[in-house]
Amino acid sequence: MGEKNYPKILIIGQTFNKSSGGGITISNLFNGWPKDKLAVASNSNLYFDLDLSVCEQYYQLGYNGKLHPFPLNLFLPKIKCGGLSLNNFKNIEAEHGENAITGKYKKIYKLLSELLRFLGIYNILYKLKITPEFKEWVNAYNPDIIYSQLSTLELIRFVSEIRERFNKPIALHIMDDWPTSINKPSLFHNYWKHKIDHEFRELMAKSSILMSICQAMSDEYDVRYKKHFVPFHNPIVVDDWLPYSKTQWEINGVFKILYTGRIGKANGKAILFMANIIDAMNSEEIKIKLDIFTPDYNTKNAYSINNLKGVQIKTTVQHEKMPFLLASYDLLFLPLDFDKYGIRFAQFSMPTKASEYMISGTPILVYADNRTALAKYAIKDRWAYVVTDNKKDILIRALNELYSDLTLRKDLAERATKIAIQNDDAETVRQRFRENFILKSEKVVEVKYPKILVIGQTFNKNTGGGITISNLFYGWPKKNLVVASNVNLYSDLDVSVCERYYQLGYNGKLHPFPLNLFLPKIKCGSFIQKNNNSDGADQGENATTGRYKKIYRLLSELLRFLGIYNILYKLKITPDFKEWLKSYNPDIIYSQLSTLELIRFVSEIQELCDKPLVLHIMDDWPNAINKPELLFSYWKKVIDREFRKLLDKSSVLMSICESMSEEYEIRYNKEFIPFHNPIEIGNWLPYAKTDWNIKGKFTILYAGRIGRGIKKSIFDIAKAVQHFSLKNDNIQFEILTNNFSEIDKLVKHNDHVKWLKPIEYSELPKKFSNVDLLILPEDFDSASIEFLKYSIQTKVPEYMISGTPILVYADERTALAKYAIRDGWAYIVSENNETLLTQALEELYSNLSLRRELANRARIVAIQNEDANLIRENFRKKLLLN
Numbered sequence: 001m002g003e004k005n006y007p008k009i010l011i012i013g014q015t016f017n018k019s020s021g022g023g024i025t026i027s028n029l030f031n032g033w034p035k036d037k038l039a040v041a042s043n044s045n046l047y048f049d050l051d052l053s054v055c056e057q058y059y060q061l062g063y064n065g066k067l068h069p070f071p072l073n074l075f076l077p078k079i080k081c082g083g084l085s086l087n088n089f090k091n092i093e094a095e096h097g098e099n100a101i102t103g104k105y106k107k108i109y110k111l112l113s114e115l116l117r118f119l120g121i122y123n124i125l126y127k128l129k130i131t132p133e134f135k136e137w138v139n140a141y142n143p144d145i146i147y148s149q150l151s152t153l154e155l156i157r158f159v160s161e162i163r164e165r166f167n168k169p170i171a172l173h174i175m176d177d178w179p180t181s182i183n184k185p186s187l188f189h190n191y192w193k194h195k196i197d198h199e200f201r202e203l204m205a206k207s208s209i210l211m212s213i214c215q216a217m218s219d220e221y222d223v224r225y226k227k228h229f230v231p232f233h234n235p236i237v238v239d240d241w242l243p244y245s246k247t248q249w250e251i252n253g254v255f256k257i258l259y260t261g262r263i264g265k266a267n268g269k270a271i272l273f274m275a276n277i278i279d280a281m282n283s284e285e286i287k288i289k290l291d292i293f294t295p296d297y298n299t300k301n302a303y304s305i306n307n308l309k310g311v312q313i314k315t316t317v318q319h320e321k322m323p324f325l326l327a328s329y330d331l332l333f334l335p336l337d338f339d340k341y342g343i344r345f346a347q348f349s350m351p352t353k354a355s356e357y358m359i360s361g362t363p364i365l366v367y368a369d370n371r372t373a374l375a376k377y378a379i380k381d382r383w384a385y386v387v388t389d390n391k392k393d394i395l396i397r398a399l400n401e402l403y404s405d406l407t408l409r410k411d412l413a414e415r416a417t418k419i420a421i422q423n424d425d426a427e428t429v430r431q432r433f434r435e436n437f438i439l440k441s442e443k444v445v446e447v448k449y450p451k452i453l454v455i456g457q458t459f460n461k462n463t464g465g466g467i468t469i470s471n472l473f474y475g476w477p478k479k480n481l482v483v484a485s486n487v488n489l490y491s492d493l494d495v496s497v498c499e500r501y502y503q504l505g506y507n508g509k510l511h512p513f514p515l516n517l518f519l520p521k522i523k524c525g526s527f528i529q530k531n532n533n534s535d536g537a538d539q540g541e542n543a544t545t546g547r548y549k550k551i552y553r554l555l556s557e558l559l560r561f562l563g564i565y566n567i568l569y570k571l572k573i574t575p576d577f578k579e580w581l582k583s584y585n586p587d588i589i590y591s592q593l594s595t596l597e598l599i600r601f602v603s604e605i606q607e608l609c610d611k612p613l614v615l616h617i618m619d620d621w622p623n624a625i626n627k628p629e630l631l632f633s634y635w636k637k638v639i640d641r642e643f644r645k646l647l648d649k650s651s652v653l654m655s656i657c658e659s660m661s662e663e664y665e666i667r668y669n670k671e672f673i674p675f676h677n678p679i680e681i682g683n684w685l686p687y688a689k690t691d692w693n694i695k696g697k698f699t700i701l702y703a704g705r706i707g708r709g710i711k712k713s714i715f716d717i718a719k720a721v722q723h724f725s726l727k728n729d730n731i732q733f734e735i736l737t738n739n740f741s742e743i744d745k746l747v748k749h750n751d752h753v754k755w756l757k758p759i760e761y762s763e764l765p766k767k768f769s770n771v772d773l774l775i776l777p778e779d780f781d782s783a784s785i786e787f788l789k790y791s792i793q794t795k796v797p798e799y800m801i802s803g804t805p806i807l808v809y810a811d812e813r814t815a816l817a818k819y820a821i822r823d824g825w826a827y828i829v830s831e832n833n834e835t836l837l838t839q840a841l842e843e844l845y846s847n848l849s850l851r852r853e854l855a856n857r858a859r860i861v862a863i864q865n866e867d868a869n870l871i872r873e874n875f876r877k878k879l880l881l882n
Contacts, residue, residue, distance in 0.1 A: 007437050008037040009171075010143035012162065013155050015042050015058075016051040018319035019295060021352035022149050022175050025213075025234040027051045028426060029433050039141050043128060046084055058084040059137050061128060083137050128158040130165055138166055145209070145437055147171040151178050153196050160203050171209035171437065173232065174217060176349040201225065209436060214350035216373030221348075230436055234352045235429035236359050238421055242860060244323035245417060246361030247853075249409040251330050255288040255399075258329040258362075260316065261353055263296045263305075266346040270335035270367055272305060277395055279308035288399070290333070293317060293325070326360035330409070331402055336368035336375075338390040343369050350374060358383055358420035363412040365398060383416035414856075415690055418803075421863055422685040428869060449476055450879055453586035454483045455605065456598050458501075459494040461761035462738070464705070464794035465592050465618045468656075468677040470494045471868060472875050482584055486571060486598075495529055502526045502580055504571055526580050563631030566638070571601040573608065581609060588651075588879055590614045594621050596635075599642050603649065612651035612881055616675065617660060619791040624783075644668065651881055659815035660790035675875055677794045678868035679801050687765035688859060689803030692772075692851045698728075700773040700807075700841070703736040703764070704795050709784040711742060713777035713809055720837040721752050728845070734771065768802035772851070773844055776820075778810035780832035785811050792816055800825055800862035805854040807840060825858035 009030070016030070017023030030038060031054055038055040040046075043062035050058070060081045146168050148159045163170050179200055204210060204227055212218045212229040221229045257278070263271055271292070278290045289310040296302055297315045306313040317325055326332060334357060336346045350373055357364050363385065368375040370388035378384040385408070387398050402409060452473070459473070460466030473481060474497055481498040483489070486505035493501070503524045559565040573581075589611050591602045606613045622643050629635070647653065647670055655661045655672040664672045700721070706714055714735065721733045735743055736756040747755045759767060768774060776799060778788050792815050799806050805827065810817045812830035820826040827850070829840050844851060 005438050006034050006037050006434065007144035008142065009033070009039070009437070010138065010141065010146050010168075011038070011040045011042075011055075012146060012148040012159050013042055013044075013151070014149045015040055015044060015046065015049075016054045017049045018051055019049055019316070021234070023049075023051065024319065024352050025175070025232075026149075026173075027054050028235050028237075029232060029430060030054055031237075031426070032430060033434075039143065041134070041138075057141070059134060060084060061134070082133055127154050130158075130161060135165070138162070143168055145169045145171050147173065149173050149175050150200075151175075153192075153199065156196070156199050156203055160199070160206065163203075163206055169208035170203070170206060171211065172204065172207050173211040173213075174221070174229070175213050176345060177217065177220075177347060178345075180344055211436070212348075214348070214373050214377070216350075216376060217348035232429065232433055232436075233350050233424065234355055235426035236355050236420060236424050237426045238359065238860070238863065241323045241356070241359040242417075244327045244361075245359065246327040246413060249330075249363070249406055249413060251403065251406075253287060255286075255331070255403045256329045257288070257290045257331045257333055257365075257399075258293070258326065259290065259333040259335070260293045260322070260325070261351070263292070263294050263299065263301055266337050266342045266349075267335050268301055269337045269339060269342065271333075272301070273390070273392075274333060274335060274367065274395070275305045275308050275311045277392060277399070278310045281396065281399070282310035288403070291329070322356060323360065326357065326362055329362055331399075332357045332360065332362050332364045334364055334366045334368075334374065334384065336372055338369050343371060346374070347372050350377070355420055355424040358416040359424070361413050361417055363402065363409040364416060365402060367395065381415075381419050383412065383419045385412060411690070418685065418688060418690065418859075421860070422681065425863065425867075428681075428867060431869060431873070448880060449480050449876065450587035450881075451480045451585070452476070452482070452879070453581070453584065453589050453605075453609075453611075454481070454485075454498075455589060455591040455602050456485055456487075456594070457592040458483055458485050458487060458489065458492075459497045460492045461494050462492055462758070464677070466494065467761070467794050468618070468675075469592075469616075470497050471678050471680070472675060472872060473497055474680075474868070475872065476876075482586070484577070484580075489527075489529070493529060499528050500526070500584075501529060502577060504577070525576055561629045563629045563635065565629075566596050566635055569595075569597050571597055573601075573604060578608070581605070586611055588612050588614055588881070590616065590879075592616050592618050593643075593646075594618075595625065596639050596642065599639070599646055603642070603646050606646075606649055613646075613649055614652040614654065614879060615646065615650050616654040616656075617664070617672070618656050620660065620663075620787060620789060624787040652878055654878075655790075657790070657792040657815050657819070659792075659818060663790050673878060675871065675878075676792055676866070677797060678871035679797045679862065679866045680868045681801065681863060683762075684765045684798070684801040685859075687769045688801065689769040689855060692805070692848055692855060694772050694845070696730075698731045698773070698841075698845050699734060699771045700732070700775055701734045701736065701768070701771040702775040702777065703768070704793065706735070706737050706739040706742040709779050709788045710777060712779045712781065712784075714743065715746060716832070716834060716837060717775055717777055717809065718746055718750050718753050719834055720841055722750060723834065723838040724841045724845075725752050727842075731841070731845075736767070764798060765802065768799065768804055771804060773841075774799045774802065774804050774806045776806055776808045776810070776816060776826065778814055778816060780811055785813060788816070789814050792819065797862050797866035800858040801866070803855050803859055805844065805851040806858055807844065809837060823857075823861045825854065825861045827854060 011026065014022045014026060016027045018027060033054070035054075035056050039057035039059070040055055041059040041061050046058050046060045062081065146159065146162055148155060148170070150156055150159065150172060159170065162168070179197065204225060210227055210229045212221060212231050214233055215231045218229040218231045221227060259271060275290060278288060281288050289312070291312050291314060292305070293314050293316045294302065295316050297313050302313045305311055334351060334354065336342060354374065364383065366375060366378045366384040366386045368388065370376070370379070375386055375388055378386045385398055385402055387395055454469065457465045457469060459470045461470060476497070478499050482500040482502065483498055484502040484504055489501045489503045505524070556565070559568060586609065589602065589606055589609065591598065593599060593602065593615060602613070622640065625639060647668055653670055653672045655664060655674050657676055658674045661672040661674045664670060702714060702717065704710070718733055721731055724731050731752055733753045734756050735753065736758060737743070738758045740755055743755060747753050776793060776796065778784065796816070806825065808817060808820045808826040808828045810830065812818070812821070817828060817830050820828050827840055827844055829836050
């Protein structure tokens, strides 16, 4: 199995650091990239403030590459240019760091720079050139793609020249709308305005990848430049932030407000405005304070603010300490200026700190014009209190409301956390970011999808195995997926994943005489099904119910008891099926198995096709498939022997969960890779519950199959509901299943139990979040525990992501109970005890905090463990078999 494809990137201009917005963003986006495939060439001082954990290859540009013209170069420190070694960073940083920041005669340098801008000759004199040394360094590194955030005309020209000289694809990433604000007033303002716009457009036309900082910028640039920009904002490592995330929103004494970041361009006036309001409110003896952690702590603006009552300027803390710092305050302040320049500069930008503020669990106050991307995002997704008027009384009213309303603070914080996890999870964002480079890189091979033949299991949205493979194979090219199955293929198929099928069994001798007399005659062979109303729709219902179904079932059980079922039941490879296999020519055979006839059939196909075999075990059927019969011991040995033979022939072995993998490694001395049903987080989180108050009846829900291993436990839940209702009639148990016959009597004799007809799979997110409690039950008898001990129900991650608290009712030896106990995502009753079950319902009903904590924990674990994008990629790689 090959590693992930990471193109070699050369970054021009922006450095990896933890102090600037652009630096933090690329440090988080490129984190995990192999260090030998990242390099930076920059005209900023590289001997100071680098994030060496991400990248170690640097080239110092500018000072002998003629960025600064005479006489300005006389007022700058002499810093050695060229390739930098990590080993000499510490020694040289001490020598050059401070001088490079303050600059010798900094005031003179600044005045001369502004004079050059006003005279309109700044952009003539300021330039970077490709020196022989830099050319040699780039050739030695040999990047696949050039990445730059740009921000100046000299960088536009330098990146363009690099592209021409080295013939490499260009990736541009725009952090703020500098193209509209880069050109300051001067004698030749209009000339340089048109010149910058023209050269920027030329570079965009030559670029292979265009990225923006947020969706609002992408939308604007699509109109302005007629180019598609993919938005990538600063992502967050959820696991690094959530342990510190605020969970209590009471205010203890002083109302503490925090702002972190720069003071100046596009926000300095708004910060000053807020500071003066804090000063006035403290004069009225209101206990409120504003702390500002900023790298600009020693500027004139900072000094003037620091003298106000309740306002304190502090030096910024290390970025690693931010999760703790943000969660220690009562309110986070996120401001942008309201003047024309501030709005124009920040209108299509998104502050780097926004995602970090949101994940902190501390409520946020956004103070910005409603035309800015920041305000639009906060208003649209309701993750902050938003003030869009530059008026003192409105801002004071907002502060008073946020101070006095605990529920408001809690709701804003929880909503922001949810949105941040949904949109900014680093693992997901980095994956998309990497793929963005792969898809556009001229040297990267296209993603491979082997041709798969699925034997037995169908793609559907009603069975556990069907839902699992529908979600695992989703996005696979349809031409590279086919199914051959002995179940009725003319109903209940998920044709969004696979459209090519072969109907097995009825002329391939699965059902022996006289059982075949009691089954419908369904046409066998290959077909393409575009929707569920195709040719065999009229056969669907008959095949499901079965003609003379009871007689057929009795005869089947009799054959099992007599020990001849496994002799008579078999699938054979017909000439038609053999021809179909040959024409499709699969790369891999995949099967979930579940019966002896499938073990034999898959083995026969594998020998015929001579193709790699992948087995995926959904539950512990090898240990439970053989029912009591006259020849029980004989068939148990036969099944075990033939299953083990098939394991030896297999190239990849998969299980449904970690517990099964661990057990099977001991039992069969084979490695099994766990692949459970993944979830499309984007399809579930928008519906996830955010309000855990019970409105109306306390509604609990079980959704899914009722039968083997899950039946007695359903009745136990119903009894507990009945006991609960003796004290509190405000409860209802809903059962959403197509196995109504199993609970017919239960529904008729219990007023608090209601049967719901199955709904479309796409409707489940809304349904799960609209109830108060979800039930995950498993039976406690030895046969059920034996059958389910190493399995995880398909619905588990779907329950977890819903935001609704979960009650697990299962023996502690089962994989389900172990998972819930280990990661704390459910309330667990692990004894077959009606009293304990009733007490659990009572506690969950009365304890709002418990429901909220369980729901939030489950959602976090689901996002971490069950994300479909990551799991599908791992699944695909395992099927590459190399």
